[in-house]
Amino acid sequence: MNGESDQRMAIVEIESLKRSFGSTVAVDALNLSIDAGDVFGLLGPNGAGKTTTIKILTTLLRPTAGQARVAGYDVVRQAGEVRRAIGYVPQLLSADGSLTGYENLLMFTKLYDVPRNDRSPRIAHAVTLMGLGEAAGKLVRTYSGGMIRRLEIAQSMLHRPQVLFLDEPTVGLDPSARRTVWEYVTRLRRTHEMTIFLTTHLMEEAERLCTTIAIMHRGRLVARGTPARLKASLQRQDATLDDVFIHYTDGMEGGSYHDVSRARRTAKRLG
Ligand SMILES: Nc1ncnc2c1ncn2[C@@H]1O[C@H](COP(=O)(O)OP(=O)(O)OP(=O)(O)O)[C@@H](O)[C@H]1O
């Protein structure tokens, strides 16, 4: 990693980033910098461009224009270095249901080139840290949604990444499973000095976990700050993060962001 001795160096730097799909501009002239050690939350309505941004930062999609650096590496020219520096939990299911939790973890240690002698201790540590315990020996298809998400987070941290990307970490989880995932994410951040970049539609989640929040709307950033600052920016007593979201995104076309299609997608994901 390059950079100064400054404690708060930027670990993610995005400059004039753009990504189009045909005539759809998913990410439009995005500029953003995230400090090392932050838990950064990217909020925004369905289709705002959050997942597209994460896919560019994790090297899965090439930008149409502009630049991005993660841990000091360019996401296009130094994609391999970026991949070694990050962990990624996608919005959709990534654990293999026909394997046990342990087998999934072992597969990821190989994928990430964790040295052979380190594999068992790293897996044991991840299992403990994410509270998987005896479940690690069972087939993932028997897991609850919350356990699957915790396994996926465990998978993503085996190679000790500097930046962890979590795309909707608690989508489809019930309130208690959600809280458990929050506890584990908080624990992960405390024990490993990791920068976390997450997206969510849950304002409570953003408020609990994030040190900085940015709101994306139609491919652009429309607001950015600490949860407290964003609420204060409305200059209204008792403004909530829901109010902030609605204020900066003009409400939503077609109803709330907990819409039916999302619920269906979630059901499909976990079903
Ligand atoms: N592979 C693709 N091909 C064509 N269009 C795409 C593709 N991926 C994304 N898009 C479009 O780009 C826009 C941004 O999508 P993206 O998935 O990044 O949004 P999002 O903010 O993650 O939404 P959500 O909250 O629903 O997950 C949408 O209009 C989407 O339809």
Ligand SMILES: [Mg+2]
């Ligand atoms: Mg998305």
